[in-house]
Amino acid sequence: MTTTQTQPQVQQWTNLAQQLRVDSIRCTTAAGSGHPTSSMSAADLMSVLMISYLRYDFENPKHPNNDHLIFSKGHACPLLYSMYKAAGAIDDAELMTLRKFGSRLEGHPTPVLPWVDVATGSLGQGLPIGAGVAMAGKYLDKLPYRVWVVLGDSEMAEGSIWEACDKAGFYKLGNLIGILDCNRLGQRGQTELGWNTAAYAARARAFGWRAFEIDGHNYDEINQAYSEALKEHDSPALIIAKTKKGKGVSFLEDKEGWHGKPVPKDKEDQALQELHKPARSMNFPVQKPEDLQPASLPPAKAVELPRYELKSSEATRKAYGDALKALGEANARVVAMDGEVSNSTFAQEFAKAFPERFFEQYIAEQQLVATAIGMQVRHYIPFASTFAAFFARAYDFIRMGAISRANIRLCGSHAGVSIGEDGPSQMALEDLAMMRAVYGSTVLYPSDANQAAQLVEEMAKHDGIVYMRTTREKTSVIYGPDEKFMVGGSKVVKQSPQDKATVVAAGITLHETLQAYEQLKGENILIRVIDAYSVKPIDEETLLAAAVEAGNKVITVEDHWPEGGLGDAVTEAFTQRDGPMPQIVKLAVQNMPGSGTPAELLEEAGISAHHIVLAVKALV
Amino acid sequence: MTTTQTQPQVQQWTNLAQQLRVDSIRCTTAAGSGHPTSSMSAADLMSVLMISYLRYDFENPKHPNNDHLIFSKGHACPLLYSMYKAAGAIDDAELMTLRKFGSRLEGHPTPVLPWVDVATGSLGQGLPIGAGVAMAGKYLDKLPYRVWVVLGDSEMAEGSIWEACDKAGFYKLGNLIGILDCNRLGQRGQTELGWNTAAYAARARAFGWRAFEIDGHNYDEINQAYSEALKEHDSPALIIAKTKKGKGVSFLEDKEGWHGKPVPKDKEDQALQELHKPARSMNFPVQKPEDLQPASLPPAKAVELPRYELKSSEATRKAYGDALKALGEANARVVAMDGEVSNSTFAQEFAKAFPERFFEQYIAEQQLVATAIGMQVRHYIPFASTFAAFFARAYDFIRMGAISRANIRLCGSHAGVSIGEDGPSQMALEDLAMMRAVYGSTVLYPSDANQAAQLVEEMAKHDGIVYMRTTREKTSVIYGPDEKFMVGGSKVVKQSPQDKATVVAAGITLHETLQAYEQLKGENILIRVIDAYSVKPIDEETLLAAAVEAGNKVITVEDHWPEGGLGDAVTEAFTQRDGPMPQIVKLAVQNMPGSGTPAELLEEAGISAHHIVLAVKALV
Secondary structure (H helix, E strand, O other): OOOOOOHHHHHHHHHHHHHHHHHHHHHHHHHOOOOHHHHHOOHHHHHHHHHHHOEOOOOOOOOOOOOEEEEOOHHHHHHHHHHHHHOOOOOHHHHOOOOOOOOOOOOOOOOOOOOOOOOOOOOOOHHHHHHHHHHHHHHHHOOOOOEEEEEEOHHHHOHHHHHHHHHHHHOOOOOEEEEEEEOOEEOOEEOOOOOOHHHHHHHHHHOOOEEEEEEOOOHHHHHHHHHHHOOOOOOOEEEEEEOOOOOOOOOOOOOOOOOOOOOOHHHHHHHHHHOOOOOOOOOOOOEOOOOOOOOOOOOOOOOOOOOOOOOOEEOHHHHHHHHHHHHHHHOOOEEEEEOOOHHHHOOHHHHHHOHHHEEEOOOOHHHHHHHHHHHHHOOOEEEEEEEHHHHHHHHHHHHHHHHOOOOEEEEEEOEOHHHOOOOHHHOEOOHHHHHHOOOOOEEEOOOOHHHHHHHHHHHHHOOOEEEEEOOOOOEEOOOOOOOOOOOOOOEEEEOOOOOOEEEEEOOHHHHHHHHHHHHHHHOOOOEEEEEOOEEEOOOHHHHHHHHHHOOOEEEEEOOOOOOOOHHHHHHHHHOOOOOOEOEEEEEOOOOOOOOOOHHHHHHHHOOOHHHHHHHHHHHO | OOOOOOHHHHHHHHHHHHHHHHHHHHHHHHHOOOOHHHHHOOHHHHHHHHHHHOEOOOOOOOOOOOOEEEEOOHHHHHHHHHHHHHOOOOOHHHHOOOOOOOOOOOOOOOOOOOOOOOOOOOOOOHHHHHHHHHHHHHHHHOOOOOEEEEEEOHHHHOHHHHHHHHHHHHOOOOOEEEEEEEOOEEOOEEOOOOOOHHHHHHHHHHOOOEEEEEEOOOHHHHHHHHHHHOOOOOOOEEEEEEOOOOOOOOOOOOOOOOOOOOOOHHHHHHHHHHOOOOOOOOOOOOEOOOOOOOOOOOOOOOOOOOOOOOOOEEEHHHHHHHHHHHHHHHOOOEEEEEOOOHHHHOOHHHHHHOHHHEEEOOOOHHHHHHHHHHHHHOOOEEEEEEEHHHHHHHHHHHHHHHHOOOOEEEEEEOEOHHHOOOOHHHOEOOHHHHHHOOOOOEEEOOOOHHHHHHHHHHHHHOOOEEEEEOOOOEEEOOOOOOOOOOOOOOEEEEOOOOOOEEEEEOOHHHHHHHHHHHHHHHOOOOEEEEEOOEEEOOOHHHHHHHHHHOOOEEEEEOOOOOOOOHHHHHHHHHOOOOOOEOEEEEEOOOOOOOOOOHHHHHHHHOOOHHHHHHHHHHHO
16 A cells, blocks of 8 residues: 545545445435445445546447456445546436336346346355456456456355356456445445455465455555556456445444345435535546557458268267368357366367367356356457256356356257266256246257258357357258258158147157157158257247147157156147147156166156157157 | 374274275266265265264164264265265175166265265365255254365355355354365366465354364374364364365376266276275274164144235234244244345244244345255254245255255245336346246245135145245235135136136235236126145146136236246146136236336236236137
C-alpha cells in the first residue's frame, strides 16, 4: 500500500458511491422488491473501479478491448444498473423501471442489456464464466482487457467457485480480478465465514491466487488493491473487501433482516438524507479502452468432413472428434474444451491438431461449461465434451446458459446401457430429458459416423444450447458420406406401402431396429424405420406421415429412461394438433442396469432387436 | 511421526498389499476391462487401513458401530472387492465375476453389495457423502465410528470436493479421514497437479483440515499418518499419499497409457510373478467394532399435521415447513438441511424447533444433497430444501442417489414464472423434467396448503428420490384439512356429466384453471378439472376415465417448459395401452420470461386463466 490519494479524487469516489447507494435504494423502493443492501455494501468498491480502473466504451459494448464486468452476485444488480445510469448508458426513468414487466432491468442481470455478458443470479457462476472470458483474453484474443468479477461472500461456499479458482490459477489468469464483497450477512443471517477475510485469503492463495484483504469502505485501500492486482500478469487476484451490508444508512447498516428487502416508502426519505442525496445525479465518464485489434484470424473456409466407408464400423464419438478437427481446420474461431476424458470423447483429435485452441478443464464439469460460455462471450465457437452422464454435474450452468442466450455446443459420449461393463454411474440415461428441457435447445443423437460428422458441422451453425449424444460402441456405417442431415430432420431408413407400424429409433437403438426389421421381414411383417437423429426439434412432418401410412401405430425405442427422451419427443409431435393420435408404445430402460456386455444390457433393458420384434408383433 | 513398526507387522501389511494387487489384476484381466493400475497405487494404503485401523464386522454390515469405507474413486473397486475377499466377505469365485452380467461386483461399486454404502463412479461424490455420514456420526448417532474416504487425485478438481472440505471443516468432522491416492496419472496423462502434494495440503488446510503428506508406499509413514489422523476429534484429516499407479509391476508402474486397462492375458503371469503371487490367498481378519448403541430415540408417534382453514390463503412452501416441523415432532429420525435459504423454503420452521437435527449447508447444493444421502446411510429420514431451480446444481448427485438406492426427500420452492419479479434465474422451469427422469423417483406438486402438508407426511413413507415442488405465492386453501391425498393419486376438483373437456393442472396452474372454470361455466361450457398433484406416479386411472367421459379432449397446464413436465406425464398415461389416444393440448411456458408480477408473467407465458379459457374454446 503506497501513497494516499488527493482530496478531489476521494471526493469524486465518494460522490459516485453515494449516488450509487441512493439510486440502488430508489429503484428498489419503486419496484417494491430487490436487493438495495447487498448493493450498498459494494458501492465504494464499484465507485473506485468505475472512475479509476474500468475501461469500457458504453456506446460500443462490442468494442473488442472493453473490460468485462460480471456481477457474480447478480442480486446486487441495482448497483450495476445504477452504474449504467452514472455512466450515461441508461437514464433515470429507465432505472426506475427495475423489475417491472417488459423492462430490460430484470431482477437479476441478463444479456437483454447490451452491457451484460451473461445472466447471473444462480450464485457461483460469474467467476467460472469470468475465468472462461479471461482464458479467451489471454490465450486467444491476446488483448489487454481485464475481467472484473464481483462476488458475494455466500457464494464462496459453491464448489463451482473453487473449480474456477483452480482453473484460473492453473491457466495463470492475471487478467482476472475477483472483488469479494464480504458483507458478512447472507439471506438468513451470518454467512458461514462471516468477516473471516483471512480464511478466504488463505483459500484463494492455496489455489494460486494473489489475495488482498482490505476495508471495502476505505478508498485508499480499495484503490491500492486494484493497483496491486493489476501489477502481475501470471496470477489472478482476489480482493477480499470487508464491507457492511446496507452501508451508509443507519437503520440498514450491518443489520439482520434486510436481505432482499427494499427500503419501505415511508423510510426512503430518511435513507436518502443520510446518504446526502444531491439535487440531481451526476454522470461519471468511464475511461475508454485502448484501440487494439484481436489477433487476426484466417477467413473461414469450407469444412472437409471426414468420410467413413459404407458398411465399415466406427463409433459416433470418434466421428465427433474427427469432424471437430475438420471444423477447426476450416474455422479458426472453433475452440474446444474437455473434462479430462478427451481420449474417450475423442476431443483429443482436435486437441492434437490445435493445442492452442484446446482448453483442458480436468474433471470439473461446471467449469467446463462455464469456460464454453465465457468463450462465446468473446465470439468463439466452443465445443465442450465429457461423458454424457457427467453433464448432469453442470445442469445449472446449462440452464443459466440458455438465460444468457449463450451459443455453446456440448457433446456427451458414453450414453446409455450400451456402454456395457462400467455400470450405471457412467451411463447417461437422463441426458436427453435434461437437455430437451432447456429453453431453445437443440438435441442431436446420430446413428452413424457420417451422420455424426455432418451434424457436428450443423452444430456450429446453430445458436443456443446445442447438444450431441454419442455412442461408445462402434456401429455399422449405414449412410454414405454424401448423404445430407440437418437439424430438425430425420431419415426414413426403411419403408414400403405394406408397412404395418413405424419404429422410431436413434443412435444405438437404430441398429437394433434394423436387425429387428430384417427378422420381421423374414416373417412377412414390414415396418417403417425412422432414424430420429434430431431429437429436438423433432421431424414432425415425417412422423405424422409415417403414422398415417403405417397403420397409425408407432413404437419408439431409446437407450434412456422412459421420461423425457426420444419417446416423449415423438409423442409431442402428435399432440398440439387436430386429429386422432396414433397408438404409441415406448420401449425404454425401465430398470436399474448393472454391468454386462452391451448386448446383454440392451436385451435386459428391453430395447434390443428381440424386444423390438416382440413389441411390433404385439402391436400389429 | 513416531516409532517404526515391528518386522512381522510390516510383513503382514506387505502380504495383504501384494495380495490385493494380485487380485486386482486377476479379476480385471478375467473381466477384460476395469482399473487394475488405479487399484494398485492404493493397495499399501488399504492394507494398513484394513489390518490396523478399520473396525468393521463384515458378517454384520448393519452393525451401528461399523466404520464406513467409501471409495470416492469408485473405479478402483477391484481393490475394494479384493479387500472384501481378503476379509472373507466374498470368495475368489465371486471376485472373478467382476463386471459380468448379473454379478454384484459391478464396474463401479453400488449398494447391491451390502458393504457398500453408496454408489460411486461419478467422481467427487464420495467425500461429500462421507461428510454427510460423518455429520450423522458426530451429531446424531454420537458413536465413535470413523468415515474413511479413498480419493483419486483427478477428482480433486471437482468443486463438490471443496464443498465437502468446507462443510467438514465447518462441522469439525474429526471422524472423517480422506485418503488421497495421489498417483499422478489421470485418464489421459498427468493430472492437473501431478505429484504436487504440497498444493493439495495447502488447500485442505485452508479449508480447516489437518493434512499429512506421505509416501503412500512406505508402511511406516502410512501407519503413522492414520495414527495421527485419529488423534484429534475436531478437525477432519486428509492423508495425501504420493503413490505410483500400477505400483509393483515394472511395465505398469507410473507408466502412461494404462488407465482403465486390464493387464492382457499374455502378460498376466509376468505381472503376478513380479508381485510374488503366493500359492493361495490368505484371509486377513478385520477388527470388530465396539459394541455401543446409538443414542436412543423416542418411539415414533402419530403426526399432527398443521391445519389450514378452507378459503384462507397460504403458500405451499409455508405448509412444507409447518408439516416438516410436525413430522419432526412425531419422528426423531427426521432431519433437515437447507442451502442458506431456509427462510424462503420454510425449512426454518423445522430448524427453529429442532436445531440439533437441522444442518445448514449454506449455498452448496451438491453438498446439500450429499449430506442427505449420507444421513440416510445412517437410516435417518432427510429432507433437503432449496429453491427448485438450484437443485439443477445437484442433478448428478440426485442421479447417483438413485443408483445408491438412497431414500431422500427434496423440496424445491419458488417454482415457475409465478415467482414474479426475481426473473428467470430463480424460476425452476425444468425441475419436473429433471426429477421425473430419475430412476424410481416420486414427483409431487401440491396445489394447496392442506394437501402439501399431507404430502410431506407421505414423502417420509416413500423410498427413493422423492421430490416436492412448492409455490412461492400464497394461494387459496381449496381442500379441507381432513381430505386425503396420496402418492399416485389425483383430485377431480370439478366434474359433471356435461363436461366437454378435461383440464389437468397442478400447483399454481390449478388456481388459474379454477378461475377459467368459473368463467367457462358462465358461458355454459363445463369442463372437468383434475388436480394432478402426483406428477409421478401419475393417476392413470382417473385421467383415462376423465378422457372417456369428457369428450376425449385433454388440456394440460403447467408453469414449466413444455418438455418433460406435467403435460408429458399426462400424455404418458395414455400411451402404453390399447385404444385411441385423446386429443391433447399442452399449455406450458414457451418463451424466456423476464421480470414482472406473477399475474403478468402467467398471462405472458400463456398459462393464465385467460389462456386456459381460450384453449378450451378452441378445442371444444
